[in-house]
Amino acid sequence: MTESLLIPIIMTIVGAATPILLAALGELVVEKSGVLNLGLEGMMLIGAVTGFAVTATTGYAPLGVVAAMIAAAASAGLFGFLTLTLTANQVATGLALTIFGIGLSALAGENYVGQTVDVFGSVFPAALAEHPVLRVIFGYSPLVYVSLLLVAAVSWFLRKSRAGLILRAVGESDLSAHSIGYSVIGVRYMAVLFGGAMAGIAGCFYSLVLTPMWAEQLTAGRGWIALALVVFAGWRPMRLLLGAYLFGAVMTLELHAKAAGFSLVAPEFLAAMPYLATIAVLAIISARKTGKSLAPACLGKPFKPSS
Template sequence: MTYSLLIPILMTIVGAATPILLAALGELVVEKSGVLNLGVEGMMLIGAVTGFAVTATTGSAPLGVIAAMIASAASAGLFGFLTLTLTANQVATGLALTIFGIGLSALAGEGYVGQTVDVFGSVFPASLSEHPTLRVIFGYSPLVYLSLALVAAVGWFLSRTRAGLILRAVGESDLSAHSIGYSVIGVRYMAVLFGGAMAGIAGCFYSLVLTPMWAEQLTAGRGWIALALVVFAGWRPVRLLLGAYLFGAVMTLELHAKAAGFSLVAPEFLAAMPYLATIAVLAAISARKTGMSLAPACLGKPFKPSS
């Protein structure tokens, strides 16, 4: 591989990894609080269409991203109301949220099909963002840097702050947290809303950065890869970062290898890779003595305080 190829390939990997990372980071916090939200794909689509619609109307991409965060968080709030307040089954409600998101985004986006907006590209001066070499550092959308900052922030929050400790306590032992006076439902609501907002940014990354347009099911199943990534990473932010870039690298390098004229594996295998890797990791961690200790103990369990 020649040097001239290296930079564009690295940049493509970052582009493929960032939205998965953003969505997975949100879901990681949600799952750490003991809630399993399978609606990531639906929330991403709601974010993607909202971000696009607001950007197309106002001309401001940052405004679009903020609107997307609000819209996706609102859909997550609906999920929260059903599963936390009404204690509905989380798996069924999450799947319903995905189906709802697919339909709602298609309906809302009807009038925006075929329109385009400017790419939400680099904010650095062109001398840096279009420099043949330095663009590998400066040539991205602000959302890329935001995703990296958020990984650090979430990692710090979960392991170094009191609020993060409470969130983990709620996810590991809801009854204990409840009995010493923490609001389990309240904490979980906050986590679910955060997960929604993150999925919203991830959706925007498709409709504003990678492919600046709106079309039905624009995210094409990336939400499911984000869900797999959380398990793959063992619910740890730094591993999540590595996993996202690994998934992105495998997807990108396979395309480049094939374009260069040799194929490493069948494309079908590649498409299944994130899920296969996740199954392998699941098998590995459950084979260990400590078992599934990485997964929050109360994951997916509805909490009903017996007051």
């Protein structure tokens, strides 16, 4: 029983959680620097189509992932140029980026519809990756392990590193950071590009791992869930990890409950739950005013040094 049911369930949860985790982790860094990029969905789609196209052409998935990171980061760079250099409104620019990503990925992917590539599967030897029990540890795409390493890295970076401290300072009080000589715009550019690259990997996870194909709007709105997750996690990487797996678990167990013939609650309620939970978390952390877990003070506000 455990072997036949528990292990595949865990593996499905990991699969559902990983791309959202990747995208949300990037956005978390972006938001920590004080920038709100609502273009997550668009960047993910650009990453998904690029990753698929390059993999289909070269037959080498890692190259596809790198290309996806570059392409999505480039689109993030465009966002950065508009919002950081030209101080355009971040909300409007992010929405425009989403529209752009949906359209551009559809145009670019026209010739790849209906093709397929080999799934970007495990890199461990088959004895481990396909072992009935051990596959729960070794049976994933390398991107899953990458996502976990990145959570740890980002967590360390934000809490312990000097650069992370600066990034947080820029997000909390851009004017003070500026006055002690840090380049607010420079830091934010780096964060935005990182967020783009992460969205690119997240997009690839759909087009190369979960459903190795390209079709328009392949990510089907997962970017918005990732956006909610950042808030749900209170801008903390470790909580983000928990939140992403919790989300994956709820979605997977719902399907299992339905497949077993139970339907406990309306499916619409479950679909609304990530967002309701996020609002609840927002309300709770804001009410507690612990300071640390609140939204970065400069979130969404353009930086205009007044000199």
